[in-house]
Amino acid sequence: MVKFFGYLFGIGAVFALLIAAGVWMYLQTLSEDLPDYTALKNYEPPVMTRVHAADGSLMAEYATQRRMFLPIQAIPDQLKEAFIAAEDKNFYKHIGVDPEGIARASVRFVQNYGSGRRPEGASTITQQVAKNFLLSDLVSEERRRRSAAYERKVKEAILSLRIEQAYTKDEILELYLNEIYFGFGAYGVAAASLIYFDKSVHELSLEEIAYLAALPKAPNNYHPYRKTEAAVARRNYVLDRMMADGYITTAEGEEAKQKPIVVKPRETGSRLFAAEYFTEEVRREVAEIFGDKRLYEGGLSVRSTLDPELQKIARKSLMDGLIKFDHQRGSWRGPVDRITLGADWGVDLAKIEALSDLPEWRLAVVLESGSDQARVGVQPETLVSGQLSDERKAGPLFLETMKWARVNGRAPNAVSDVLAPGDVVYVQESSVAPGTFELRQIPKVSGALVAMDPYTGRVLALVGGFSFAQSEFNRATQAYRQPGSSFKPFLYAAALDNGYTPSSVIMDAPLEISQGPGLGTWRPQNYGGKFYGPSTLRTGIELSRNVMTVRLAQDMGMPLVAEYAKRFGIYDNMLPVLSMSLGAGETTVLRLTTAYATIANGGKKVRPTLIDRIQDRYGRTIYKHDSRICDGCTQDSWSGQGEPTLIDDREQVLDPMTAYQITSMMEGVVQRGTATRVRAVGRPVAGKTGTTNDEKDAWFMGFTPDLAVGVFVGYDNPKPMGRGATGGQVAAPIFTEFVKQALADKPPVEFRVPRGLQLIAINRGTGQRATPGTPGAILEAFKPGMAPNDSYSVIDFQSSMGVPTSVSPEAAGAVFQGTSGLY
Numbered sequence: 001m002v003k004f005f006g007y008l009f010g011i012g013a014v015f016a017l018l019i020a021a022g023v024w025m026y027l028q029t030l031s032e033d034l035p036d037y038t039a040l041k042n043y044e045p046p047v048m049t050r051v052h053a054a055d056g057s058l059m060a061e062y063a064t065q066r067r068m069f070l071p072i073q074a075i076p077d078q079l080k081e082a083f084i085a086a087e088d089k090n091f092y093k094h095i096g097v098d099p100e101g102i103a104r105a106s107v108r109f110v111q112n113y114g115s116g117r118r119p120e121g122a123s124t125i126t127q128q129v130a131k132n133f134l135l136s137d138l139v140s141e142e143r144r145r146r147s148a149a150y151e152r153k154v155k156e157a158i159l160s161l162r163i164e165q166a167y168t169k170d171e172i173l174e175l176y177l178n179e180i181y182f183g184f185g186a187y188g189v190a191a192a193s194l195i196y197f198d199k200s201v202h203e204l205s206l207e208e209i210a211y212l213a214a215l216p217k218a219p220n221n222y223h224p225y226r227k228t229e230a231a232v233a234r235r236n237y238v239l240d241r242m243m244a245d246g247y248i249t250t251a252e253g254e255e256a257k258q259k260p261i262v263v264k265p266r267e268t269g270s271r272l273f274a275a276e277y278f279t280e281e282v283r284r285e286v287a288e289i290f291g292d293k294r295l296y297e298g299g300l301s302v303r304s305t306l307d308p309e310l311q312k313i314a315r316k317s318l319m320d321g322l323i324k325f326d327h328q329r330g331s332w333r334g335p336v337d338r339i340t341l342g343a344d345w346g347v348d349l350a351k352i353e354a355l356s357d358l359p360e361w362r363l364a365v366v367l368e369s370g371s372d373q374a375r376v377g378v379q380p381e382t383l384v385s386g387q388l389s390d391e392r393k394a395g396p397l398f399l400e401t402m403k404w405a406r407v408n409g410r411a412p413n414a415v416s417d418v419l420a421p422g423d424v425v426y427v428q429e430s431s432v433a434p435g436t437f438e439l440r441q442i443p444k445v446s447g448a449l450v451a452m453d454p455y456t457g458r459v460l461a462l463v464g465g466f467s468f469a470q471s472e473f474n475r476a477t478q479a480y481r482q483p484g485s486s487f488k489p490f491l492y493a494a495a496l497d498n499g500y501t502p503s504s505v506i507m508d509a510p511l512e513i514s515q516g517p518g519l520g521t522w523r524p525q526n527y528g529g530k531f532y533g534p535s536t537l538r539t540g541i542e543l544s545r546n547v548m549t550v551r552l553a554q555d556m557g558m559p560l561v562a563e564y565a566k567r568f569g570i571y572d573n574m575l576p577v578l579s580m581s582l583g584a585g586e587t588t589v590l591r592l593t594t595a596y597a598t599i600a601n602g603g604k605k606v607r608p609t610l611i612d613r614i615q616d617r618y619g620r621t622i623y624k625h626d627s628r629i630c631d632g633c634t635q636d637s638w639s640g641q642g643e644p645t646l647i648d649d650r651e652q653v654l655d656p657m658t659a660y661q662i663t664s665m666m667e668g669v670v671q672r673g674t675a676t677r678v679r680a681v682g683r684p685v686a687g688k689t690g691t692t693n694d695e696k697d698a699w700f701m702g703f704t705p706d707l708a709v710g711v712f713v714g715y716d717n718p719k720p721m722g723r724g725a726t727g728g729q730v731a732a733p734i735f736t737e738f739v740k741q742a743l744a745d746k747p748p749v750e751f752r753v754p755r756g757l758q759l760i761a762i763n764r765g766t767g768q769r770a771t772p773g774t775p776g777a778i779l780e781a782f783k784p785g786m787a788p789n790d791s792y793s794v795i796d797f798q799s800s801m802g803v804p805t806s807v808s809p810e811a812a813g814a815v816f817q818g819t820s821g822l823y
Helices: 002-032 037-042 077-087 099-111 125-134 138-144 147-166 169-179 189-197 206-214 228-244 250-257 276-290 292-297 308-329 345-350 484-496 537-542 546-556 558-567 578-582 589-600 656-672 676-681 727-742 797-801 809-819
Strands: 049-052 058-062 181-183 301-304 362-369 373-378 394-398 423-429 437-440 446-452 459-463 611-615 621-624 629-631 645-647 686-691 698-704 707-714 758-763 777-782
Touching (some): 049 276, 058 276, 077 125, 077 228, 125 147, 125 169, 181 189, 189 206, 206 250, 228 250, 276 301, 308 446, 308 459, 308 707, 308 727, 345 373, 373 423, 446 589, 446 727, 484 537, 484 546, 484 578, 484 656, 484 686, 484 727, 537 546, 546 558, 558 578, 589 656, 589 698, 656 676, 656 777, 676 727, 698 727, 707 727
Antiparallel strands (some): 049 058, 362 423, 373 394, 423 437, 611 621, 698 707, 758 777
């Protein structure tokens, strides 16, 4: 008997050894192609890039997977406890696999066998890390064959044991909490907290924490809107587990279970009001520097130059200017859409999409339309849950507020001339009579505004059109338009840099230029068609005289003008032809604003930028706009040494004295010239209007000592805007309104006069020294050795009139009086 049992034992031992060997060989086979678990040390998940304004406000987030990586130390304990209670209560005790969990799952499997219920899982957090990070490619294989699921489970167990030996529990939990998917495009707890509740993880309440911990099991099964009951039940299960494991008290848990799930989905794209054009330009620039993959997965932190308050002012100033132009020169172009009126008109109205970046305007349907007024119903708001608000707001719209809505060229005599019941239109609540509305329409004309720090090139505000939602085309950076007379200051600057003075006198008389065989004769004209005789350079720029500008360019030579245009970055390669002296080339608002900023800062070349710096996911600066060298800025501490020295090695593209001279002349444009409307700013401003042929483009470019601003107005497909639609009438008021508000809380500052310049009183009309009591005398800036002439010398006088080049003012005047009555 003993021998028999001995045989059985021996046979059993042999079988056990064979089984053990088989299992060992099986495990060895599975282990051969297992991924390298040490790769987790170098884990760099796709992390979203975030763009911030200069004051730290969040502008936008870009990601293929919306994730923010948080180190375990930055994750609140209660949040960690919720996930451990929900997913793996023995996490800090087991060795990677949980025998207790496996036993419990096995018992449940036997109990539920044949019932059709899904088997209970027994995966630990470590196993989920192994699956998500190292074995994700096996998921598709599992779908092809059943046995693959069991193989993956074994591989998970092997990898989990190895991971537990190589990493601490906190390191494993850190990986898990930053990798898991929560639905709504959110990866990791930090992103989920923001996307579901618009909060950081430290601001979450207990019920919100429990809901997040409920999601990884199956986000779609616990959707907060579509499957609210299941979501609440799963959240309450997590709270029960937290109570059972002693992480929270019963009172805390029961209180949290009584609260509803309230989510506040976080918007994507641009998040800073009025900054859509700016944000998109930053996105394009980052993608150009680092590529799309780095932009959407690299976790970059981008600090832009945007001033949010200036941006709001810029948007409103441009919008108001475009609306005003449309009201003065436009006509009613019809409703946005039409719907059939019914008992619940709000449902049909809600289906029409309004422009998302015009919160001041609302879509409304005309309910009734009579002679003196109409009654409109406003589009109901769509709630976060996708349901419509029960509010059905309606109110009157009066004829007096819509006289601008011309039909067939005439102002309406009745509201019914413009609106009919069922018309869907934009309205804005009246600021004068609350509860009433005013009719609105999207202007056809568009434009752009750029505001820049002239000393650094930092773009503080940028608006590329009326509405980004309507058109993403950025007219500040992408539209190449003719600058017209706003180019003249650079031609005059070239003259002042090369021997001319502000009091140099140039002939303003008819000019004919042959354009070559087969081409007609070019006869440049002043705006208005008149000629005014000998005039100083100052007068030429103040009153924007075209003919004398062409004569000056002809006298200097266009290759010199082309060189200066390239220096200032206005054009890359300007054709050296005379028509270009009047701004016939094409450039952008940003480039021209940068050129004006160069004059404003005393002639230092600036490089425009919308980005101050970019940091990688580890906080290392990988891009910085300011390339100036700061000697002494790297000191760790102060030990009595002097202040750091900022070495400015930027190119000097214009003599500082010339820069002040042309600035002073452009101050005259505002004080006495084509931009007198800008005097309303109430502080020193230098600037220049620009208007192209047939008023297709209207510009005003200007600056104060500390702010350069460019404004452009025109149709996207260039066409005449109408007689009188000049830079001084259309663009200058937008500039004025913006600068008044932008600098409202800053004291006026005079333009800085460089050392060595002489300020001499001259007769503004003749350019000669002024004697005491001379009417129209002004202080003019002259470089050393270049005082005003004692004799009256007219540039290009001989060639145009056939008289000597040096004559008295009286003689010159007599010649003009005898030749034409236009001067």
